[in-house]
Amino acid sequence: MKFTLSWLKTHLDTDADLATILKTLNAIGLEVEGVENPAEKLAGFKIARVLTADKHPQADKLQVLTVDHGDGEPLQVVCGAPNARAGLIGVFGLEGAVVPSNGMVLKKTAIRGVESNGMMCSTRELELGDDHDGIIELAPDAPVGRVYADWAGLDDPVIDVSVTPNRQDCMGVRGIARDLAAAGLGWLNAIIVPTIEGAGPGPDVRTDDPDGCPAFYARTVRGVTNGASPDWMARRLKAIGQKPISALVDITNYIMIDLGRPLHVYDMATLKGGLVARKGRSGEQVLALNGKTYTVDESMTVIADDEAVHDIGGIMGGEHSGAQDGTSDVLIECAYFTPERIAVTGQKLALTSDARGRFERGVDPAFLDDGLSIATSLVVTLCGGTPSEATRAGALPLALRTIAYTPDQCLALAGVDVPADEQKRILESLGFAVSGDADSVEYQDGMPVSVPGHWTVTVPSWRRDVDGWPDLVEEVVRIVGLDHVPSTPLPRTPGVARPTATPEQLVERRVRRTAAARGLAEAINWSFLSEKEAAAVGGGDWTLANPISEDLKVMRPSLLPGLLSATKRNVDRGAASVRLFELGRRYFKQGERATVGFVLAGEKVARGWQSGKAQPFDAFDAKAEVIALLAAAGAPVANLQGFGEASAAYHPGQSGTLRLGPKMMLAEYGVLHPSLARQFGLSGAVVAGEIFLDAIPPKRKSGALRAPYAPPALQAVKRDFAFLVPADVEADALVRAVRGADKKAIVDVRLFDVFVGPGVEDGQKSLAIEVTLQPGDKSFSQEELEAISASVVKAAGKLGATLRG
Known part of the structure; x- marks a missing residue:
């Protein structure tokens, strides 16, 4: 809602200055979004008279003018306006003035070899209209030398106020003036309604x-x-x-x-x-x-x-x-x-x-x-x-609405003690009719006692939003000032407070802290996407019937679009390496799904004399983040199985999923599909992942206390094995098979080398693994180590693996 200061004062009789009016508007709930005075950007433009107008020696469509701007010697100006002529009074921009329409700073220059000082202006150049066919022509009695904005009455600030949906009465200048008058900033002028003497019957x-x-x-x-x-x-x-x-x-x-x-x-x-x-x-x-x-x-x-x-x-x-x-x-x-x-x-x-x-x-x-x-x-x-x-x-929908109200309800509800007569003044200034006594006198034990009475408040026809006595309290407190509402702490229950966070919230906290500790910055995006963005990640189940914007129409089925848009904004601002994560919800017909998403883009290692050549992110970087965040969420990382490619949002052959069995997918990750990256304006390698927190099985609650930590008394033993396996066997399958060969002795299995080349037959690859063995109460004997090794070789052999000679 925009209006000028002079317009407001046609309804509000006040001596308050602009700063006081703006402060009061904010205080009574009419937030000021902006103030602009057109005169400020026209300060360098004066009323001037054209003394002479001669043809430009080097251009048929230009004229050389001599302009009197009322201050010092006349200036020479080159002008291309067809209506420029001697005797015309117009608006002249002095050297140093800024043309509002294009931001150009006027300065002395040469146009086709002729010196020009300043500019005679059109209405479009001053943003006063659309006319650009010629320069402004003012009345013959316009005062030469005066600032044009002052003479034209443009020194009138424009106030832009944000009106909340419930304040329909403030969608007119008069309603805003009424609120300011109630706040003590003057008096509301009476509105004059003319009497119309009609001639003949009214229309059909x-x-x-x-x-x-x-x-x-x-x-x-x-x-x-x-x-x-x-x-x-x-x-x-x-x-x-x-x-x-x-x-x-x-x-x-x-x-x-x-x-x-x-x-x-x-x-x-x-x-x-x-x-x-x-x-x-x-x-x-x-x-x-x-x-x-x-x-x-x-x-x-x-x-x-x-x-x-x-x-x-x-x-x-x-x-x-x-x-x-x-x-x-x-x-x-x-x-x-x-x-x-x-x-x-x-x-x-x-x-x-x-x-x-x-x-x-x-x-x-x-x-x-x-x-x-x-x-x-x-x-x-x-x-x-x-x-x-x-x-x-x-028939007009005029239903008289009255509300029973007692002045002490203001203190009881809002904690603000406003005298009854002041409350009445405020309500009546806002257009409410107040009848009844604020208090009455009763006698108890022969002594007079003041008993709060009640008012009957009639709601004005323009206040559709007022429905009960709490609304009247709100009106009083709003006009008095919300800064008068005391800050009162809630009573604290004695003793040790019980935890209030749910298990799901605790998981989210651990994941959030882990992501931040690993160098990822948290992003908070809209839960809504455009239909095009949603389609890029498989489409959404929920589409809003009345969206705020067409770009916020579909409830997101994935966190990736929001993160990719944020990544693009960071890259556009010069970020060489972008590491973002978001913890939020995805939305499906079955309900909300708690999810963690992340995007890594740009340089993994920053370019510089310390680090050498910059390196891009790859799918293994994404996998490392996924495993770390799953571990923070309490997932059984040791039991995870790697399966094939992820969804269509990821690059085929450079993506994967982590699951607990074929049907229980906990996460997907990998290099983003090039077409999806291009859709969001990203180039180069972009890797991402999503962890589905709702799919992580909850830990079983146990009444027993956790056993105390007891470090092993004996040093672990490590053994390396190199196996030749068929090329289509996944390394993860070999690691899991070996880990199960002796669950009591084997505590860890780690892949440390993959080799294909001389010495390895076509169709095969060499996988080298490190097996960690932990003895119990005594060290392993040679026979026990050989037996464990044989179990490892036997378990690997079930996958077609043989020891490499």
Whole structure:
């Protein structure tokens, strides 16, 4: 919601400066998102008179001007504007000024061999309009030498306020002024509602859809002359980013922003019969004012005549029936549309507008008559014409709402002690009607005792969000200031606190700390993806019907897209090595799945004089991270089995999975598929992995205490074996087979060499393993070592392995 400071002061009588107003807005819950003063960027531009205009000696389309800018000697300026001529008064940019439209700093230069000092400017160059056909022409009495922004009234800060969805009353400048007045920053000026003397009956309008449009008010004005808006109106609309179109259109936009009341104006020459608010019919279409055609259905409210639909009710009017330059007779619509119907229609059509933003929150249903009268008065004042009587179709949804309230409820709920008379002043300043006594006197044991009474508070028609007494407390505390709410610690239960973290949370903590200790940085991404990103990792099961954005539409089936996007952002900012992890949830029809994902990209070893040649990440780096994180999560790492390639997100032949049996997959890892890397704008080797925490079997709880740590009394014995195995035998299979050869004596088996080459027959490979043997209460004898070795060779032989000679 944008408005200018001067616009605000048409409703708020105050002497407060800008800083105080901004501070107060933030304090009462109207967050200020930004403030911009157009005059600041136009400080270097002055009103100047062209004294002479001569043809450029080297260019037919250029002129050499002599410009009087009111300060010192006239300056020579080269100008290409066709309307530049002697005697013209325009806007001149001095040397050192910055042109708002392109950021160019003006300086003395030579154009086709002729010196030029500064620039005569067009409206587009100063971002004051779209006209670029010539330089600005000002009135003959414009004061030469004065700063243009000051003279043109542009020294008017534009305030941008974020209005929360529940504050429909603050979608107009008047509502914001009302809040500031309640906060003690001045007085709310009375609103003037003109009395319209209508000539002749009102237009033929009705509502056949009371659920979508309960009330439809309208009035015609005949004999209007549509033209440009007055400067004061056009200036305010332009300041907040609204493009002035014509007086009739600008009046409706102005009232919508000023008073929060959307309206629409129809050109009566385009209408065939009366207007009716009704439900749409399947297949009906309307060409809206944004130039797009929309198909409506029975769930939407439309405004139509006897032949066609002219308006998507409460959201956007039709292009065919809108006011044009030659419009002479108009119909002004002022209707009430239910928020629920507007929300459904806007979501289905993916259509947003300023009107939708207000009707969807809920406009003041009691302001139809006054809004129609104010709009009619402005039309007659600015465009002329003769108004008719008003037609009031339907019934206003005006239900009187009252709330029983006692002043001491403020202290009880919010902890803020606000005097009763101050609470009453605040509520009445916000438009609430308060009746009843704040307290009464009763006698106990013959002594007078003050007993808190209660008020009956009537909710104003523009506060749809207020429903009960806690809402009244919120209003009081908001205006008093949330900084007055005391910070009170909760009572602490004596004794030793019981653990509150669940086993799943404890696992996540260990995994998070392990990942950080291994040099990975944690990323926190959205749980939503675009449909394209979701499709790249197999597609998602859940698609949002009403997403915040089309890029956040599908609940993620994988953590990889978010991590890859974050990796791309880091690479674009010059990161040579990216190591990211995320601990979050994946979403499927069966429910949420706790998952850890990581991405390694760029250089594994940074390039430099200490490290030598940079090395890329490979699949084994990903496997190392997976095993370390699985160990931190409590997975039985020693029992893991390596299986074939991972999902389609990974590179075939350079990826794998770790499982506890064929059907229990705990993780997948590997080099990212090149096509997926390209989709996210990444080049070079990118490795990744995902650990599925929900698939890790929980540890069995045991009532017995854990046995104390007892280090072995005897030193371990290590033996190396080199086996020739078929080329298709996985090293992991050999390691697991050997580990099971003697589970009592063998405590570890490690692969340390793979060889293919001279001395090894085709179709075979040499695998060298280190076997660690741990004696118990006595050292191994030679016979025992030979027996264990024989068991190892026998276990390996089951895979077709033979000892290498």
